[in-house]
Amino acid sequence: MKVLITGASGFLGWHTRLRIAALTDHQVLTASRENWDILDELVANADAVIHLAGVNRAATEDAVERGNLRLGADLARAITLANKPLRVVMSGTIQVTRDNAYGRGKFGGLRQIENATVAAGGHFVDVCLPNLFGEHGKPNYNSFVATFVEAIALGNRPKIDDNTVELLHAQDAAQSLIDALSVHEVRTRPIGQEVAVSRVWDLLEEFHSSYALTGEIPSLTTKFRIDLFNSYRAALFPQNYPIALVPHSDARGSFVETVRCRGGEGQASFSTTEPGVTRGEHYHLTKVERFVVIQGEARISLRKMFTDQVIDFDVNGSRPVAIDMPVGWVHNISNTGKGQLFTQFWSHELFRPQAPDTFPEAVRIESGDLSR
Missing domain, CATH: 3.40.50.720 (NAD(P)-binding Rossmann-like Domain)
Incomplete structure (x- = not known):
C-alpha cells in the first residue's frame, strides 16, 4: 500500500x-x-x-x-x-x-x-x-x-x-x-x-541524578519509565556521549563496572569480532542498549533514521567508555584494529526471539536514499 x-x-x-x-x-x-x-x-x-x-x-x-x-x-x-x-x-x-x-x-x-x-x-x-x-x-x-x-x-x-x-x-x-x-x-x-x-519531573530528576553523572541505568520496571527514559536520553545524544567508565587497577590488572542498573530485567553478552568486520546495521523501537569495547579498537557509528548524517565514536579497550544507542538510530560497530575485538553488549530486557525489536538497516547509505 x-x-x-x-x-x-x-x-x-x-x-x-x-x-x-x-x-x-x-x-x-x-x-x-x-x-x-x-x-x-x-x-x-x-x-x-x-x-x-x-x-x-x-x-x-x-x-x-x-x-x-x-x-x-x-x-x-x-x-x-x-x-x-x-x-x-x-x-x-x-x-x-x-x-x-x-x-x-x-x-x-x-x-x-x-x-x-x-x-x-x-x-x-x-x-x-x-x-x-x-x-x-x-x-x-x-x-x-x-x-x-x-x-x-x-x-x-x-x-x-x-x-x-x-x-x-x-x-x-x-x-x-x-x-x-x-x-x-x-x-x-x-x-x-x-x-x-x-x-x-520527579522521574526525570531521578534519571538525571545517576545517568548524567555515572551512566547508571535507572529502574525500568514499567513501560512508562522505559518510554520516559528513552525520551530523556535521546535529548542527551550525542553531546553527552561517550560515557566515561572508571577502571579500578592494581598489580593484578583492572576491574571496570560497565553497567549498573537499579531495577528491571537485563541481559549482558559479549562478542568477538575479527579485524575489518562490522556488526550491527540495525535499529530498535524501544530497547535500551549499551556497547562497551573491552579489548581492541573499534568505531561505533550511528545515524538517525530518515537522515543522512553519521556520527562516529572511535573507542578502544584501554580507555573504556559506554555508548548507549538511542531508539530509532541505526548503529554498527567495526573492528578498526589489527587484533580481535571484544565487545560487551547490554540491553534492559531479555532477548525474545518472537519479538526481537531489531530491524535491519545500513548506517551508511547512498545520499538521498531516505525514502523508507
Whole structure:
C-alpha cells in the first residue's frame, strides 16, 4: 500500500515513518513544508493518507486556528481532485472538545477532510490522541515533557503547574495510526498513562541524578519509565556521549563496572569480532542498549533514521567508555584494529526471539536514499 504521510518531517511524522519502516511493507510518500506545493500530486498517487501536519504553536492564537484550518482545506481539496476512494487517517486530538484555538482549528480541518473523503467514496478515521511525548520532541512546542527534559539537562527548574495529564508515547500513537489503515470504525481513541505533571519531573530528576553523572541505568520496571527514559536520553545524544567508565587497577590488572542498573530485567553478552568486520546495521523501537569495547579498537557509528548524517565514536579497550544507542538510530560497530575485538553488549530486557525489536538497516547509505 502507498501511504502518504503529511507532516512527515515533524515529531509524530518521524515516529510514524519509523514504525511503518520497521513493521510493515507499506511504501511511504511524504509531504512537509518543503514539498507542500505538490500535495495534489502526492494524494493522487497514494492509496491512503495519514494526516499529521498541524500547527501547535504560532505567534497568535488566531494563527494556530487558521493554520490548522488551512492545512485541512488543502488536503480536502487534494482528496476531491484525486476523485477516488481513499483511506484517510487523521491524528485528531482530545482538544477538540475544548474551546481553544488549537481544538477549533483541528476540528474544522477534520470536518473538511472527512467530508471530502466520504464524498469521494473513501473511509475516514479520526484517531483522537491525548498528549504525546517521546524521543526528539521539541521543547516548548511538542510536549511539556520535552521542555522538562531540556530544562533538566541545562540544570534549570521550570515552574510546574501541577495537575494530572494523560500521556501517550509517540510510538503508541503511531501504532494507532497504522492500525487505523484497516479498521472499520470512523473514530478510535488510544488510551495513555494518567500521571501528575510533578511526577514526570520527579522521574526525570531521578534519571538525571545517576545517568548524567555515572551512566547508571535507572529502574525500568514499567513501560512508562522505559518510554520516559528513552525520551530523556535521546535529548542527551550525542553531546553527552561517550560515557566515561572508571577502571579500578592494581598489580593484578583492572576491574571496570560497565553497567549498573537499579531495577528491571537485563541481559549482558559479549562478542568477538575479527579485524575489518562490522556488526550491527540495525535499529530498535524501544530497547535500551549499551556497547562497551573491552579489548581492541573499534568505531561505533550511528545515524538517525530518515537522515543522512553519521556520527562516529572511535573507542578502544584501554580507555573504556559506554555508548548507549538511542531508539530509532541505526548503529554498527567495526573492528578498526589489527587484533580481535571484544565487545560487551547490554540491553534492559531479555532477548525474545518472537519479538526481537531489531530491524535491519545500513548506517551508511547512498545520499538521498531516505525514502523508507
